[in-house]
Amino acid sequence: MKIVYIITRSDVLGGASVHLLDLAKGMIDQGHQVHILVGGEGTFTEELKKNNINFSSLKYLKREISLTHDLLGFWEIKKHLKQLKPDIVHCHSSKAGLLGRLAAKSLNLPVVFTAHGWAFTEGISPTKQKIYAKIEKFLINFSDHIITVSEYDRKHGFKHNVGTPELVQTIHNGVPDIKTSASEKSSSIVRLIMVARFEDPKDQYFLIQALSKLPAHLTWQIDFLGDGPNLQKCQELANHENLDSKIIFHGQSFKVKEFLNLADIFVLISNYEGFPLTILEAMSASLPIIASDVGGVNESVSSENGYLIPKGSVDILVQTLTELIVNTNLRQQLGSNSRYLYETQFSFNTMLQKTFNVYTQVLEKRSLK
Structure with a gap:
């Protein structure tokens, strides 16, 4: 299977980027082709180089909201997806989830989104919560499947009318083993x-x-x-x-x-x-x-x-x-x-297998249409 992952930031190695790095390595180890689209260059892209993972650094995919950059980011992602011709696209982080899903759907590519904590989660002002929840509700129409990394996030999404039990699935994060001595x-x-x-x-x-x-x-x-x-x-x-x-x-x-x-x-x-x-x-x-x-x-x-x-x-x-x-x-x-x-x-292999099962289910559902 040819998989393209999209993530917004390369300047930090946070939870979402560590998760994606492990996920990409796991999929490659299982024999799949992986390519990552990521905004800019930094700590994350250095890790991709060390692990010999194919990636493209995007000029216009940025965390900050900017109509000009976001429009250019959409076209930039679409151009890469056209060239790469993946079997499935998997987006991580909010901005990549927005532009990546829109670009994938414009090319009729199956697309999965992982919410590493919703943009409308606790700690966000009520006004921003409403705006981000409306955006995510709109993006449901451009999602073949959504993964949340906790039941809390899954239920929090439903509370804001984002997704349905059939569309949104919890797959708890899993991490590679760390043996202690x-x-x-x-x-x-x-x-x-x-x-x-x-x-x-x-x-x-x-x-x-x-x-x-x-x-x-x-x-x-x-x-x-x-x-x-x-x-x-x-x-x-x-x-x-x-x-x-x-x-x-x-x-x-x-x-x-x-x-x-x-x-x-x-x-x-x-x-x-x-x-x-x-x-x-x-x-x-x-x-x-x-x-x-x-x-x-x-x-x-x-x-x-x-x-x-x-x-x-x-x-x-x-x-x-x-x-x-x-x-x-x-x-x-x-x-x-x-x-x-x-x-x-919470083993890594459990998470990896469940994620791959989502890909196969999405592709099978597509083939029946």
Whole structure:
């Protein structure tokens, strides 16, 4: 099968781009032809080059709304699709989902869209929610199938009259396996980790505020992986709270696996979410999870493998952090449960197969028309 993927941004390696990178590698390993259309060049295209994945960098596909660029972006995508002649087009991210679906349908190509969290999700102003929901409702007419990465997003779409149960399907994200090694763990200090860009919807600032309230006698250290516009503000807070020796800012890192294998607790504090890949990576590495109870997070985190923190509840976060830092046996039990849940529900191969099944169903349905 010849598959063309379309994604908006190349300048960051976030959840959607990591998901697509893994998905493309998986499809290639199964013998399919893959080509990726992506806006600009950057971190993501560097990873595509390293993995020998065919791609085209688009000049006019940009995240920002611009009538001129968007019109030119539509024609640019259409031109590439005409040349590539794919069996199926699969769009990721909102702008690529808009222009990609319109371009694919103008050529009568079957097209699938994955919503990595709707553009009208929580945290967006009511006015913008209405506008984005109307756009997505319109784009239903140009979609052969829609994948949401969480049940939360699927139901949130229905609440805004976007899609039908027949058209929209949840396929939980899956990530390649990350094996942990107990010998790498440090016994003298409890290592926490948060992997996320320093920008909305994440809230590292709130986590640092909670860390500053931990009992002074606790021995812990946290690794923050990621960069972004809110990084400096968080660094200043850590300095102000005299936590420089305990909080380490690594910036963007391509050694997430190694850091997870060294960690004892995974933390993800957010204002809103879809279905975070980083939680699944941490589960694969047998880590207990502390995460904000937003979006579809509760579909991977429960009392079985961690703690869900109500949004804005600093006292509960402090209490939870303290409990896990102190209790080694609890960390190990929750971490073991994380690994089991990953193996049974969130493996990469499960996600890959379900996605390929969507492609075959779409093509079969097309052939009957």
